[in-house]
Amino acid sequence: MHVERAEKANAEAAALLESIVAARARVEDLLPGCAARLEALAGRRGQAVRALEQLEAAYASSSWSDVADNVAKADEGLGRVHALIEEARAAADPSRQHYFRAVALLEEAVRQEDWVEGCQAAITDRRDELDELRAALPPRRDKVRLRLNALEQRLHRQRTDRIRANERCREAGRILEVADGGMTAGRPDLRQVKQLVEAADETAVRAEQLADEDERLARQAADDLEETDAVLRRVAAWYAEGVQADVRGAAGMLETAKALLGRMQYEESIKTSAEAAQAARAAYAAATAEADRRRLRRQQEIQRRRMEESFSRMSRGAGPWVIQLPGGSFTGPDPWRTLGGGGGGHSPTRSAGGGWSRDIAQVGW
Numbered sequence: 517m518h519v520e521r522a523e524k525a526n527a528e529a530a531a532l533l534e535s536i537v538a539a540r541a542r543v544e545d546l547l548p549g550c551a552a553r554l555e556a557l558a559g560r561r562g563q564a565v566r567a568l569e570q571l572e573a574a575y576a577s578s579s580w581s582d583v584a585d586n587v588a589k590a591d592e593g594l595g596r597v598h599a600l601i602e603e604a605r606a607a608a609d610p611s612r613q614h615y616f617r618a619v620a621l622l623e624e625a626v627r628q629e630d631w632v633e634g635c636q637a638a639i640t641d642r643r644d645e646l647d648e649l650r651a652a653l654p655p656r657r658d659k660v661r662l663r664l665n666a667l668e669q670r671l672h673r674q675r676t677d678r679i680r681a682n683e684r685c686r687e688a689g690r691i692l693e694v695a696d697g698g699m700t701a702g703r704p705d706l707r708q709v710k711q712l713v714e715a716a717d718e719t720a721v722r723a724e725q726l727a728d729e730d731e732r733l734a735r736q737a738a739d740d741l742e743e744t745d746a747v748l749r750r751v752a753a754w755y756a757e758g759v760q761a762d763v764r765g766a767a768g769m770l771e772t773a774k775a776l777l778g779r780m781q782y783e784e785s786i787k788t789s790a791e792a793a794q795a796a797r798a799a800y801a802a803a804t805a806e807a808d809r810r811r812l813r814r815q816q817e818i819q820r821r822r823m824e825e826s827f828s829r830m831s832r833g834a835g836p837w838v839i840q841l842p843g844g845s846f847t848g849p850d851p852w853r854t855l856g857g858g859g860g861g862h863s864p865t866r867s868a869g870g871g872w873s874r875d876i877a878q879v880g881w
Contacts, residue, residue: 535616536613536615536616539615539616539618539619540608540613540615542615542619542622543604543608543615543618543619543622546604546619546622546623546625546626547601547604547605547608547618547622550597550600550601550604550622550625550626550629551601553629554594554597554598554601554625554629557590557594557597557629557632557633557636558594560636561587561590561591561594561636563636563640564586564587564590564635564636564639564640565587567639567640567642567643568580568583568584568586568587568639570643571583571639571642571643571646573703574646574703575646575703575704575705575706576701576703576704576705577703578705578708579642579646579704579705579706579707579708580639580642580643580646583635583638583639583642586635586636586638586639587635587636587639589635590632590635590636593628593629593631593632593635594632596628597625597628597629597632600621600622600624600625600628601621601622601625603621604617604618604621604622604625605618607621645707646706646707649706649707649709649710650704650706653699653706653709653710653713654699656713657692657695657696657699657713659717660688660692660713660716660717660720661692663717663720664685664688664689664692664716664720667685667688667720667723667724667727668685668689670727671685671723671727674727674730674731676730676731676733676734676735676780676782677726677727677730677731678726678730678780680726681723681726681727681730682723684719684720684722684723684726685720685723687719687723688716688717688719688720688723689716691712691715691716691719692712692713692716694712695709695712695713695716698712730780730782733782733783733786734777734780734782736782736786737773737776737777737782737785737786737789738777740773740785740786740789740790740793741770741773741774741777741785741789743793744770744773744789744790744792744793744796745770747793747796747797748763748766748767748770748792748793748796751763751766751796751797751799751800751803752767754800754803754804756804756807756811757806757807757810757811757814758810759803759806759807759810760803761796761799761800761802761803762799762802762803763795763796763799765795765799766792766793766795766796766799767792769788769789769791769792769795770789770792772788772792773785773786773788773789773792776788
């Protein structure tokens with residue numbers, strides 16, 4: 517048991533020694549890089565200060581106020597990095613050999629240096645961004661102005677545009693005017709100007725979409741009115757069996773739809789036109805159903821009269837009459853009356869005798 521415990525302790529000591537060696541190598545790798553980076557960041561401070569001075573001279577403070585304190589923040593970070601490096605050097609001194617703590621201190625120093633570099637870079641990046649906006653915004657603003665001018669001319673020519681399209685166009689013009697004022701200021705807030713130009717462009721696009729929608733709806737409403745009017749005329753011209761479709765309600769709806777179109781209420785006009793067409797078709801269906809009922813009654817009456825006349829003729833012994841024989845149907849007047857010369861004088865034996873077929877053949881049946 518003691519031997520096993522000794523072997524375990526020996527293995528743990530060997531692993532710990534390997535970790536210490538690795539930590540020492542890590543310190544020797546990180547320490548020079550952290551020190552060199554600290555020196556470079558300290559030398560870059562002047563560049564950040566000059567960039568901040570340029571921002572203050574050329575642009576409104578609202579466009580760079582979020583990075584105004586970055587130089588001071590970077591200085592504080594540099595102080596922390598310097599302290600961490602010195603403490604790491606002391607911990608890694610051969611007389612102390614606190615290599616694990618030295619590694620932790622140097623890794624924290626690396627994180628602090630990353631943060632300091634970000635603070636300094638944010639200042640120069642903001643200056644570069646605003647310089648690019650100063651060069652790019654005027655052409656973009658001119659493009660939006662041309663779009664607005666074209667839209668205004670279109671709306672002036674177009675007779676189907678409604679309030680929303682015109683109001684959006686005017687709104688875009690007002691936003692662009694505010695952007696123009698911000699752009700011509702001595703120290704402009706170009707980030708805000710950019711947002712205004714983008715807002716004006718988006719509003720102009722929406723105005724164009726509304727104008728397109730108005731034109732499409734106006735065409736649809738006019739087409740629906742024309743189609744409904746044609747349906748109404750066909751239904752009104754229909755006549756059968758003394759029945760004519762009642763399209764007065766549909767005609768009233770059609771006139772309402774035309775009035776709505778004149779007032780540019782396209783959606784309501786389309787809806788009312790559809791209701792008028794539906795009412796006209798319903799009136800046509802009701803009229804045709806009534807005509808079919810009348811036609812059926814008339815045909816039934818004609819058939820009834822024919823049956824009465826046929827029964828009356830048969831009751832009087834008058835033809836024509838029809839009988840169904842195995843060889844086919846047979847039509848003609850009463851053969852007894854025809855063959856007997858109008859009397860009942862022939863005896864049944866004679867009619868049923870062998871000479872009956874000869875007499876029939878003689879009369880040409």
